[in-house]
Amino acid sequence: MNGGLLLERQLLPSEGMTWYASVPVRTPKEITDPESFFLEPRHPRHRQYEALRAYFVEGLKSKEAAKRFGYDPVAFRVLCWRFLHEADRQFFQDPRHGPQSQPKKDAARDLVVALRKKNYSVYDIRDELERQGDTRLGVTAIREVLRAEGFSRLPRRADEERPSHPRVVADEKADVRAFALEEGEFSTRVGGMFLFLPLLAELELDGLVTGCGFPGTKLVPATHAVRTALLLKLIGKARRSHVMDLVLDPGAAIAAGLNAIPKATYMSQYSSRLGRTAIARLLGAWLERLKATGSVDGRSLSLDFHSIRYFGDDATVEKHYVPRRSQRAKAVLAFLAQDPDGHLFCYSNADIRKGEEATEVLRFVEFWEKHFGSKPDELVFDSKLTTQPVLSRLNGLDVKFITLRGRTPALKTEILSQPRSAWQQVELDIPHRQYRQPRFIDQRIKLGRYEGELRQLFIKDLSHEEATVLLTNNLKATPKTLITRYARRMLIENGLADAVDFFHLDALSSAVALNVDFDVLLTVIASGIYRQFARKLRGYQHVRARLAFRKFLDTPARVRILDDEVVVRLTRRAHNPSLIDAGIIGPATPIPWWGGRKLRIEVM
Numbered sequence: 001m002n003g004g005l006l007l008e009r010q011l012l013p014s015e016g017m018t019w020y021a022s023v024p025v026r027t028p029k030e031i032t033d034p035e036s037f038f039l040e041p042r043h044p045r046h047r048q049y050e051a052l053r054a055y056f057v058e059g060l061k062s063k064e065a066a067k068r069f070g071y072d073p074v075a076f077r078v079l080c081w082r083f084l085h086e087a088d089r090q091f092f093q094d095p096r097h098g099p100q101s102q103p104k105k106d107a108a109r110d111l112v113v114a115l116r117k118k119n120y121s122v123y124d125i126r127d128e129l130e131r132q133g134d135t136r137l138g139v140t141a142i143r144e145v146l147r148a149e150g151f152s153r154l155p156r157r158a159d160e161e162r163p164s165h166p167r168v169v170a171d172e173k174a175d176v177r178a179f180a181l182e183e184g185e186f187s188t189r190v191g192g193m194f195l196f197l198p199l200l201a202e203l204e205l206d207g208l209v210t211g212c213g214f215p216g217t218k219l220v221p222a223t224h225a226v227r228t229a230l231l232l233k234l235i236g237k238a239r240r241s242h243v244m245d246l247v248l249d250p251g252a253a254i255a256a257g258l259n260a261i262p263k264a265t266y267m268s269q270y271s272s273r274l275g276r277t278a279i280a281r282l283l284g285a286w287l288e289r290l291k292a293t294g295s296v297d298g299r300s301l302s303l304d305f306h307s308i309r310y311f312g313d314d315a316t317v318e319k320h321y322v323p324r325r326s327q328r329a330k331a332v333l334a335f336l337a338q339d340p341d342g343h344l345f346c347y348s349n350a351d352i353r354k355g356e357e358a359t360e361v362l363r364f365v366e367f368w369e370k371h372f373g374s375k376p377d378e379l380v381f382d383s384k385l386t387t388q389p390v391l392s393r394l395n396g397l398d399v400k401f402i403t404l405r406g407r408t409p410a411l412k413t414e415i416l417s418q419p420r421s422a423w424q425q426v427e428l429d430i431p432h433r434q435y436r437q438p439r440f441i442d443q444r445i446k447l448g449r450y451e452g453e454l455r456q457l458f459i460k461d462l463s464h465e466e467a468t469v470l471l472t473n474n475l476k477a478t479p480k481t482l483i484t485r486y487a488r489r490m491l492i493e494n495g496l497a498d499a500v501d502f503f504h505l506d507a508l509s510s511a512v513a514l515n516v517d518f519d520v521l522l523t524v525i526a527s528g529i530y531r532q533f534a535r536k537l538r539g540y541q542h543v544r545a546r547l548a549f550r551k552f553l554d555t556p557a558r559v560r561i562l563d564d565e566v567v568v569r570l571t572r573r574a575h576n577p578s579l580i581d582a583g584i585i586g587p588a589t590p591i592p593w594w595g596g597r598k599l600r601i602e603v604m
Contacts, residue, residue: 039068048079051079062080112146119154119157122139181597186250190556194559200227209223214274229267240268295531298377307321307332310331312330335357337364340492344528426483430488527545565597566600569602
């Protein structure tokens, strides 16, 4: 009983509660016995009315009226007191649901109507209300006001009928003919991009691209297209289509030598105009440039395959072994060569078809001899890179190699049967290496499909649980030299990890291998540029690209264009002293694609 009264007290108008307007539906009993409708009211308001009427009009005592209508006597007396002292006699009426006024709409109603009479759309009206700042209404609220005032939907208007205010305009189209370094000042998010420009000018990348027959247009010449794609790779963009992040950044456009950065469609489709011949020419010219700068010596190179996983359903994509998945899956196979001393990639080929994997090393030797001037002295690679007949051909070309041999059950038995006295120990001169004292057995063997004699080394305690088996045609080198060189082969694994992590080598750009080939070529060139950049930084010569970018290059800048030079002012960072000590900050460098105007980098 008390619970019912408490609920009713919560619903009194004086306590700020409202009732939903409703009409009670009469039961069959109320229809046949009309008195029950008044003596047994079901609606709370009706029950209050009948109870108070019985007390005030019929003269029933408080306890009797409370008992008849199911109230607690004390609660009923409180109800009577409130009725006597309430000034509002709308006590028993259910107010309408919801607010009876809309202050925001009412305040803006006259202005909304006046603006519609000026041919303003609901969006124009919304913007005008926001500009005036007095009242803000949403599009839906404005439509409701206009509908209530009898306005129909606004027909499509001509441009001259629309209100005059700033409108969205199309982004500027990339056009080298519109490029101009007009005096001014602006901010850019890619201040680190300007640190690469002196290197690109020093390496004469434009001349290499021009001599290799890369495609271009009058709007975006080949040099500007390749430079833009390379700059995106250098700042770690996962895909060339992500260029849209920079289309409104004037710093990126000026760095590329254009009035505006080419859009995603152009950048994504540029590689579709390339073939392996043009890519190989640029790769060869790049190798010659690396040799001229002393970045590559060609004495010993590490080789490896890398499978770039494809997740689509294209039937033309072949299946290759993917080590990260330990399974065969659809992928584009890329062949890479790395110089372990320079810590950079110097060759790539992602246009490899099924059955061509084993002979790719021979094509690489031919390429190297053509552009480097001599065959590589030594190649180091895994056991699955090629076959025994190809090893024989390498030996016939007088190319030394170090590779692994698969551990067959018979070979494992032979290793386990070796007496303790047969194992010799050697100490490797590799700083910071945990396993520096491996044991080995040196043998001479012959294999069924290899012409000639091979040298076989069983090696224990080289960070593997089972013994490592090395095969080489270098019969004169000491075991220490061979083991040390193979131990350094892990550098190519680290380089591939860096290429995947920062240069996004695994971000497959297309199901067409030749399109991927261009992306891998950009990775090769970008790795070389990072090594050139890091060589100037004392203490950071061998740092990975991601770390170099984070510490030195991932920074905004303030760009000021003067009459004779462009001044880029980097924000203050902890590693700026290394840039100053390396001579990167301070001196002015002429940039060829700026018409000879100089670039000067400073610190704020």
